Amino acid sequence: MADITAPAYRTIPIIPALKPGAMEGKGPFIANEKMQEALGFPGQLVDDWHDKAIAKMGDLLGKFRSLRVFMDACVHCGACSDKCHYFIGTQDPKNMPVARQDLLRSVYRRYFTFAGKYFPKLVGARDLTREVLDEWYNYYHQCSECRRCSVFCPYGIDTAEITMAAREILASVGMGQKYSNEIIAKVHKIGNNLGLPEPALVDTLEGLEEDVKEDTGLDIKFPVDVKGAEVLLITPSADFFAEPHIDGLIGYAKVFHASGTSWTLSSMASEGANFGMFIGNYEQLRKIALRIREAALELGVKRIVVGECGHAWRVAYSFWNTLSGVGDGADETDRFAQMLQKQLDHRYRQPTHICEFTWDLIRRDALKFDKSKNDQFVITMHDSCNVARGSRMGDLPGGQFEIPRNIIKAVANNFVEMDPNTTRERTFCCGGGGGLLTDDLMELRVKGALPRMEVLNQAVQEHGVNYMAAICAICKTQFSKIMPVYGFDRKMVGGVHQLVSNAIILGDK
């Protein structure tokens, strides 16, 4: 960390000049043989990688309409060209979404289109060479799959889909990424990304109960594997002990306590994150999601609630119903999904975000708060990318923006917004999403956070902001790590439920 310094702030709005080659390099560490094989990928670069990669591309083109349409539809209009936080932060032209897509599109054109087969130079088509493969590895690990570009594309081209396809191709020829693959292996083996085994988890939670008791004088429980509980909480494992995540977990527990909800965690599915999405592998995405189904069936819960985690909520909200049947509206004949859906209580949304859960209680006047407990904070909201652009909360589109803000305003007095070009659907990624939250990408993470830091700094100067709320474990980890580089206190970032925890009035103590 010592050798990485913060880039200087610029005047907003920023249209960066190009610095070709600024982020050239080898990319993050490659997964070793063991990690690759654990996920069913070849251990190292296969001899016939060229043919395998092209065949894989053809396979994906046939399976995903997104990829199929997105490869053809781009007209190079440049609408996305200044929208990626990694481009704004690094100025490397290959980090412009369109240029990043073209790394793959140029090869697609060469092998799958008439123009590219016969007039490659004319349409910018190129052969798949070892250099191209390495370039893919480097630049497709400089995309956090945050979908900001897709908001602005006139055809809705989502670079995230293309990054996922590229990473899937890379892994399938033996070039998987160490960080993501290692974590996925841990999820399967131990149950969570952090590799926290059941006894350690139970221990940690018992310790937490004692801490909270000391603090509040109340017996607030953190139950694990309780059969017949009403709610199964699925939350990122960082919530169990990372700072500031754990304060959010305490917040959830207090809300459950105050509302008299019986709830439980699952040791088998003690992880909300699903890195299968990051590596673009449908089978892994599905396999990781199935753990939650199994846990829900085994524990017999009526509701599934998801903690503060961005991509986990995207997977839960958008994909769980498809992958594992956690949701509603399956066909009568769909035995796989019906098995679970019959068990769930459909008076509630399945799955429910913890913010939806808390906000419903607040609306019913079921929770009491002392807002002055948060008076030391001037709070702003960093919308987490996957929540903002890949999911919803509540019944109305945009509920994913309103509900967390409503909660903050219900539990605190001082709330201000950042530049509207960088919040809600236009929010920046924190710089660490999409499987990039690893120390071997620290330079990228620091530069990728620059756009958010510039805007935050503006809010700090104008309004004295000293708390940036986020509802994502990756945002929290990334910011608490890189904010000190920018001269901010690492404690400036925190969860929404951390604020809830501060202000909630429990019992009659």
Add this chain to the structure above:
Amino acid sequence: MSVIFAILFYLATLVLVVGLLSRINLYARTPAPLKIPTTPAPTTRTGVVFRLTREVVFFESLFKANLWTWAMGWLFHASMALVVLRHLRYFTDPVWGWVAFIQPFGIYAGITMLLGLCGLWVRRLFVERIRYISTPSDHLWLVLLIVIAASGLLMQFASHTDVIAVKSYFLGLLHFDIGTLPSDSLLLLHLFLVFALLALFPLSKLLHAPGVFFSPTRNQTDDCREHRHLSAWAGKLESEK
């Protein structure tokens, strides 16, 4: 020359229709296994129809992205739509009432279309980011369209061609009856480039036109929790278990 252009006309039309239909068929048949609308997204089919309409008619997302690109792009596309509709008069007899009505607008639209195209090209040539991402074909498409528009305008305002003869030639072609095409070089250039455009349409980035309707980020409803969405190949994974 009349025969050559008749062949080109039939060939270009055939490639356009067959190429476009097979591409659309491919898009339609390729499954979208996951729900990936860019949110906030409409929660009903009607909402999706409105979203796509806003996208196709007003270029909503491009408007959010960049006002200059939006202005030039929208001016070009809207003008071109008028121009194309105006050209229906060369294929219908008697001319439909509404086609006759838009005739004067269609003429001026030719000018605004040219303006829009030039604006887009200036942007492509002089904005560093856009120049970086441009391939030779990106420039050539603009040149092609600029020459088509300019040659058309020249025939309208400077060197008139015998439009009556042109019309009877095309009406004849519709009945596979090859008449005589006036042989002014402007007209031949204009027609040749239009045929080239039609034939290249299904092989090129012009596929953005059908593509936008098939883009899952725009055409999917946000009802993930209410309805189980399952594609055929993903469903098979369940029966294998």
